[in-house]
Amino acid sequence: MKTFRCDCGSQLYFENTVCLSCNKLIAYDFTSDEMNRLTKLDDNYYLTDFNKKLKLCKNYTEYNVCNASIPAESESQLCISCQLNRTIPNLDVIDNIQKWARLEKSKRRLVRSLLQLGLPVISYAQSENGLAFDFLQGQQQNPNVDNEFVTTGHYKGLITINLAEADDIYLENTKSELGEQYRTPLGHLRHESGHYYFDLLIRDSKWIDIFREIFGSEEGDYQQALDHYYQSKPHTNWNQNYISEYAMVHPLEDWAECWAHYLHMIDTLESAKNLNILDFDENNDIDAQLYNWSNLAIAMNELNRSMGLNDAYPFILNTAVVKKLYFLDQVIDPNFAPTRLVEVD
Ligand SMILES: [Zn+2]
Ligand SMILES: [Zn+2]
Ligand SMILES: [Zn+2]
Numbered sequence: 001m002k003t004f005r006c007d008c009g010s011q012l013y014f015e016n017t018v019c020l021s022c023n024k025l026i027a028y029d030f031t032s033d034e035m036n037r038l039t040k041l042d043d044n045y046y047l048t049d050f051n052k053k054l055k056l057c058k059n060y061t062e063y064n065v066c067n068a069s070i071p072a073e074s075e076s077q078l079c080i081s082c083q084l085n086r087t088i089p090n091l092d093v094i095d096n097i098q099k100w101a102r103l104e105k106s107k108r109r110l111v112r113s114l115l116q117l118g119l120p121v122i123s124y125a126q127s128e129n130g131l132a133f134d135f136l137q138g139q140q141q142n143p144n145v146d147n148e149f150v151t152t153g154h155y156k157g158l159i160t161i162n163l164a165e166a167d168d169i170y171l172e173n174t175k176s177e178l179g180e181q182y183r184t185p186l187g188h189l190r191h192e193s194g195h196y197y198f199d200l201l202i203r204d205s206k207w208i209d210i211f212r213e214i215f216g217s218e219e220g221d222y223q224q225a226l227d228h229y230y231q232s233k234p235h236t237n238w239n240q241n242y243i244s245e246y247a248m249v250h251p252l253e254d255w256a257e258c259w260a261h262y263l264h265m266i267d268t269l270e271s272a273k274n275l276n277i278l279d280f281d282e283n284n285d286i287d288a289q290l291y292n293w294s295n296l297a298i299a300m301n302e303l304n305r306s307m308g309l310n311d312a313y314p315f316i317l318n319t320a321v322v323k324k325l326y327f328l329d330q331v332i333d334p335n336f337a338p339t340r341l342v343e344v345d
Contacts, residue, residue: 001109001267003274004035007049014112015105017060017067027056027069028108030080030115036069045072057082063091065101068108081111083123087134089163093142099166103135106186110193113263117332119197124157131196134160141167152188154195154256161188179245181314187260194259198252201331214327215251225250241320258324261315262332265293265325272296286329290322 004012010021012035019026025038025046038046038054046054046069057079059066068079076083081104089096114121124132138150141164150162164170165185175183198218202211212218229235229249238245247257269292272278277299280292300312317325 001112001271001274002033003271006035007037014109015067017064026067027054027060028067029054029069030112031071033112033116038069059104063097063100065097065104066108080115080121080123081108083125084111084121084131084133085135086124086132086158087136089135089137090142090145093137096137096163099163100135102166103161103163103185103189106184106189107133109186109267110189110263113267114193117266119332120200129200130157131193132158134158135163136160137163140164141170152192154192157196157199159189159192159196161185161192181310187264190260190263191256193263194256195252197259198255202255207331210327211255212251214324215254218251218255220250222250222252239316240318243315243317243321243324254324255328258321258328261317261321262325262328264313265289268300269293269296286326289329290317290325293317 001014004014004016006012006019006022006024006026008019008022008024010019012019012026014028014035016026016035018024019037022037025040026035027038027046028035036048036052036054038048038056041047041053044055046056048054053072054069055072055074055077057066057068057070058077059079059082060068066079066082068081070076070079078085084107089100091097091100111121122130124130136147136150137145139145139148150160150164152162152165153160165183165188171183175181202208203218226249235245235248238248242248242254243257243261247254266289269278269280269289272292273280273282278292278296280288284292294317297313297315301314304310304312
């Protein structure tokens with residue numbers, strides 16, 4: 001993530017709604033990738049310090065779960081991230097707005113990364129191949145809802161997120177039940193977006209054969225693979241070929257896990273560069289990025305240990321995973337021809 005600067009000179013962060021120095025209203029603009037200091041013009045419009053007229057996303061003005069602005073001429077009342085919402089949480093339920101805000105914060109970060117990578121971010125309302133989000137609650141969290149359980153997942157462009165994933169107690173309990181060291185709303189959103197972009201970029205494309213060579217065939221029965229995974233636990237040696245134990249389930253889960261890790265890497269490297277912790281060329285190739293990332297991950301883990309916290313990045317990038325990340329990098333970068341992958345071994 002970039003670090004931004006307010007026009008008063010103070011540093012701003014992606015989540016800010018107010019500048020803590022000059023106390024002015026702040027909004028993030030997806031189009032320019034900038035945070036602007038705003039002055040209210042009338043009920044609908046705001047002006048930046050450079051006299052650019054903007055509106056605020058309706059989820060900012062009405063619920064304070066977003067901090068994005070939208071172009072003054074936009075027909076939508078929502079920013080590009082909020083336009084992806086098909087179902088928002090039931091706000092009559094106490095605390096749901098805080099959980100929703102936490103998910104939106106992660107979703108904005110995801111959407112920014114996707115846009116920065118030049119990937120299409122299109123709402124389900126605009127295209128049949130568009131992306132939609134449902135934030136749902138199961139009966140365990142809210143006895144008054146219809147769904148007994150809500151499973152976080154992706155199906156044909158619809159990403160469903162269990163709202164409980166934004167609850168710290170639920171997160172900690174689930175981590176310990178499943179033996180996971182890392183589980184966050186942002187991690188879920190990155191993972192699920194991987195499934196969506198598999199459908200969009202790989203399934204019917206020139207990349208599918210190389211995908212199958214590296215990850216295995218995605219056509220195997222999914223439910224059977226999942227049942228087999230849970231029945232045959234515990235797994236040993238998974239860390240020789242996969243980034244996480246869960247990635248073993250199925251080639252599509254392996255892909256989604258690698259996708260999430262690629263997004264973890266590029267966002268965190270960008271933060272390190274902007275905070276002057278690491279110095280590297282923005283146009284670095286994947287080799288240099290992976291080199292910087294492994295050094296940074298070691299440093300982050302050591303810093304966390306100094307604070308008595310768990311490792312920030314409890315994963316190891318083995319050779320098989322590195323090969324998968326190379327593939328992913330090439331799929332995302334349109335300048336690479338798929339034939340180049342043959343050289344990656
Ligand atoms: Zn300021
Ligand atoms: Zn918004
Ligand atoms: Zn998945």
